[in-house]
Amino acid sequence: MHAVALPGIPEVRPGDDLAALLATAGARLDPSLGAADVLVVAHKVVSKAEGRVRALVDIEPSPRAQQLAAEHGKDPRHVQAVLDESAELVRADRGRLISRTRHGFVCANAGVDQSNTGAEGVVVLLPEDPDASARALRAALGVGAVVISDSWGRPWRVGQVEVAIGAAGLRVLVDHRGHPDRDGRPMAASVIAVADEAAAAADLVRKKASGEPAVRIRGLEQLLIEGAGQDAAVLIRAPEDDLFR
Amino acid sequence: MHAVALPGIPEVRPGDDLAALLATAGARLDPSLGAADVLVVAHKVVSKAEGRVRALVDIEPSPRAQQLAAEHGKDPRHVQAVLDESAELVRADRGRLISRTRHGFVCANAGVDQSNTGAEGVVVLLPEDPDASARALRAALGVGAVVISDSWGRPWRVGQVEVAIGAAGLRVLVDHRGHPDRDGRPMAASVIAVADEAAAAADLVRKKASGEPAVRIRGLEQLLIEGAGQDAAVLIRAPEDDLFR
Numbered sequence: 001m002h003a004v005a006l007p008g009i010p011e012v013r014p015g016d017d018l019a020a021l022l023a024t025a026g027a028r029l030d031p032s033l034g035a036a037d038v039l040v041v042a043h044k045v046v047s048k049a050e051g052r053v054r055a056l057v058d059i060e061p062s063p064r065a066q067q068l069a070a071e072h073g074k075d076p077r078h079v080q081a082v083l084d085e086s087a088e089l090v091r092a093d094r095g096r097l098i099s100r101t102r103h104g105f106v107c108a109n110a111g112v113d114q115s116n117t118g119a120e121g122v123v124v125l126l127p128e129d130p131d132a133s134a135r136a137l138r139a140a141l142g143v144g145a146v147v148i149s150d151s152w153g154r155p156w157r158v159g160q161v162e163v164a165i166g167a168a169g170l171r172v173l174v175d176h177r178g179h180p181d182r183d184g185r186p187m188a189a190s191v192i193a194v195a196d197e198a199a200a201a202a203d204l205v206r207k208k209a210s211g212e213p214a215v216r217i218r219g220l221e222q223l224l225i226e227g228a229g230q231d232a233a234v235l236i237r238a239p240e241d242d243l244f245r
Numbered sequence: 246m247h248a249v250a251l252p253g254i255p256e257v258r259p260g261d262d263l264a265a266l267l268a269t270a271g272a273r274l275d276p277s278l279g280a281a282d283v284l285v286v287a288h289k290v291v292s293k294a295e296g297r298v299r300a301l302v303d304i305e306p307s308p309r310a311q312q313l314a315a316e317h318g319k320d321p322r323h324v325q326a327v328l329d330e331s332a333e334l335v336r337a338d339r340g341r342l343i344s345r346t347r348h349g350f351v352c353a354n355a356g357v358d359q360s361n362t363g364a365e366g367v368v369v370l371l372p373e374d375p376d377a378s379a380r381a382l383r384a385a386l387g388v389g390a391v392v393i394s395d396s397w398g399r400p401w402r403v404g405q406v407e408v409a410i411g412a413a414g415l416r417v418l419v420d421h422r423g424h425p426d427r428d429g430r431p432m433a434a435s436v437i438a439v440a441d442e443a444a445a446a447a448d449l450v451r452k453k454a455s456g457e458p459a460v461r462i463r464g465l466e467q468l469l470i471e472g473a474g475q476d477a478a479v480l481i482r483a484p485e486d487d488l489f490r
Binding site for chain 2: 001002003004091093094096098105106115151154155156157158159160161162163173190191192193194196197198200201203204205219220223234235236237241242243244
């Protein structure tokens with residue numbers, strides 16, 4: 001497996017043709033982007049291109065947003081943006097807001113981000129439908145698979161890791177259950193979230209602050225699927241199946 | 246970044262010299278293992294070499310283990326092994342036991358595993374001190390860093406990903422907080438668990454059922470540290486700082 005960041009992607013702005021920017025950057029790789037590649041794209045550039053940004057100055061915080069902001073030391077307009085993206089506030093504690101987004105993702109601040117937004121006073125939201133965004137990029141770029149990623153914290157573990165919030169062309173989950181292990185016993189509980197692992201691998205080669213939102217991974221042909229592949233939405237655990245709500 | 250599995254590692258048994266087995270396999274790579282490499286090793290071979298295995302036939306389940314086993318459809322001797330490795334049972338629900346291990350890890354079955362154990366009726370425990378195991382392997386092999394990994398499920402997400410439970414020679418957490426983002430704003434909440442991401446990256450190139458417990462990653466020189474580096478124990482979130490207990 002080989003992973004390399006696409007070079008020279010400029011700041012992305014609402015309405016930009018992200019596929020064209022990625023294609024131009026991908027053509028600078030040797031060999032250039034192709035049908036055997038998995039392309040991992042940080043959601044922020046996808047969201048920006050899709051216009052999923054809000055200016056804080058345009059946001060009128062509700063009384064609930066004002067109260068949460070006061071309790072947690074946050075900007076009430078940012079909190080309002082979080083609430084607008086949330087189906088449910090799962091936890092609000094010690095300055096942290098953990099939401100279930102309208103997609104079903106459970107993550108901090110419903111994915112509403114204030115860093116690397118491209119402008120002062122602007123927040124970036126998650127894409128409306130990250131799997132659809134992945135499918136569109138895959139079709140436009142002719143790559144084997146596209147993963148759209150975000151950096152998330154985890155319960156019980158310090159630090160963030162990159163996870164897959166959108167995917168196309170990939171086996172998102174690989175199910176080893178029932179396959180014999182080395183001893184010939186069926187393997188238990190071995191469903192691997194390879195899309196999340198691909199997102200994490202890509203993160204190791206990106207420079208966060210210097211405009212490297214996309215990483216090409218080669219050597220994962222065994223994870224590619226003809227057709228659309230699995231949606232990253234399959235990674236969302238059903239609330240009734242979750243022990244930690 | 247380039248990742249490749251070490252070829253031809255035989256079944257590891259208690260008392261085996263794991264470093265020698267890894268060195269032999271690593272010498273078959275071209276170039277062979279060296280000081281710029283991060284070597285990710287699945288904990289199971291570490292545990293086996295260290296004798297961290299138990300025969301179920303030797304385990305006498307307590308009444309509590311028998312009761313939990315009956316409630317959750319498990320082998321009471323396996324449950325007893327889980328309890329013996331646990332500082333606390335965090336959740337027991339619908340056939341799943343989530344423990345805090347004596348190391349502080351929160352994971353299913355306290356890491357006690359029944360697949361790929363090398364023999365019928367044997368369970369494999371986590372290493373006693375995975376960071377010490379990583380330090381010993383790093384010293385013996387002369388590699389830049391060693392990560393010892395395990396496959397864990399996650400709340401809210403379907404599927405397992407590989408995480409770091411031991412490390413030596415690596416920047417386990419990379420802290421971008423306070424660094425300027427592309428717009429010159431300090432980045433918020435950007436502490437990246439790169440050891441977990443390296444474990445996840447390695448998992449993409451291992452064949453689970455066919456004896457590929459170790460993966461060499463090149464191209465992560467920026468994450469190497471002279472001296473021991475950080476322990477993977479820094480990834481353990483303090484219980485009082487955790488919203489999900």
